[in-house]
Amino acid sequence: MKKAIVKWSSVVVIGSLLAACQDTADEDTELEEEAATEDEEATEEEDHDHDHDHESEEKGDAEIEGFIDHYHTGDTVELTVTTEEDEGDGQWHWYVRGGDEGEWESADGGDGDTFEAEAVDHQQIKATLYDDDHEVISETEPVTVIIDDHDSDVYEGYFDDEDVEDRDISDWAGEWKSVYPYFEEGDLEEVFEHRAEESDDMSFEDYKEYYETGYATSVDNIEITEDGEFTFHDGDETYSGTYVYDGYEILEYEAGNRGVRYIFELEEGDDEAPQNIQFSDHIIAPQPSSHFHLYWGDDRDELLDEVDHWPTYYPVEWSSDQIVDDLLLH
Template sequence: MTALPLKSASALVLSALILTGVQGVSASDHEHDHDHTHSAHDHDHDHDQDIYSGYFDDEQVEDRALSDWEGDWQSIYPYLQDGTLDEVFAHKAENGDKTAEEYKAYYDTGYQTDVERIVIDGSNITFFANGEEMSGDYQYDGYEILNYEVGNRGVRFIFELEGEGTNDLPQYIQFSDHSIYPTDADHYHLYWGDDREALLEEVTNWPTYYFSELSGEEIVEEMLAH
């Protein structure tokens, strides 16, 4: 793909995808139909599993700092495209309600993004897309608890671009990693755009990131282990 000018790339990459399926979609699909690893926390396993699955009380939720997601992260969408994740979809099909091909199509919509890498350092977030870099500082803007149609819930931790900003960067980013209190993330789903409330309704496209140091095979191993 030809690299786009920074402003054009951001308009396509950091805004267009969030508009898909914003209205009238159940939030249960994305948040609770993944094979994921757990973040460590000094609670018993069953308690952590309940929270990870979306069953918790409001008072259990705590504010989180951007440092929970600090690091160098890669999109896993290329591994779906090149077939690396096919083993994961086949495994899901053994116990799920979709075929491996149907799971792959579902996750193709979910993982889709041109932002192939994200680096988070302190308050600074750098997006890498189509050979371009877009960087800005973000400040914490609280969290939102989402109630899903199937009965469980999720939490989005929200950060807002500092200063007047630029058209090249999203005004808001929202993290979802199945944790509800401070802990280092081992992967996450990210939502971005300029409309804070509309982002909370986005449930069909959730670009997903794992540490850049991991190979595709290592990511598959982590997914299959849970």
């Protein structure tokens, strides 16, 4: 009888041990599954956070809108991203980095398809659309913020000859509009008032007459490609020409400062296309232009003598308020 009791007790103990082991195994399995789930979620989150470190193979057609060629210190960059891709339940994420070689980081100013933050010079910004699996649906090309406060000696026309460099037509590539229609509408009078307040010898009317002579033109829009093709929209007429670089000239002004004209010569084009085009934009080395004064005609040397008539062009997407703000800084 004792043997039976001992035997039965042994069975009970062994069974209890097996049950305990099974419970421990189950707990271990649950812990392993939870850990695996956490690792998977962490991996997905990490993948999401770091997808911006590489370029997606198919970026789609996402575009950033609201970006302008240059900003001033203290300006706010306000952007919107658009795409024709099916966004579904995707989420937009904005990233910034300090120049071409920096690491992409999540941007504080991003909120869905909009971005708003203070301008930082040479900062790049892009937006990426992710789906629920953190796969890239679409991504924009980066845009680079340029701050230009127009307060340098070069802008004022004080520089050394050795600082002047050749420039490529790509510095002026884009779609441009004349400021003269804004003059005619009266949108620039704040600028003339500001000039008169700071001047000891010119009145509001003096400045208005001065700028009317300078800005006057019938060419309201100009398109320039990186291949050197210019298209002029002159009233109801449109004519084009392809131009090649013909060097630069440094000009001495009566006021004691100087300027640089970058010159392009007609290679081929319509009969109406001028033989020579000269840019002046207060820049003396390779750099994209934010606005420029343009001189055109058939006589190169005669154009170099022209200092009273300088039709002025800004990016076509700029508003009148942006143009006025820029002119007030000159």
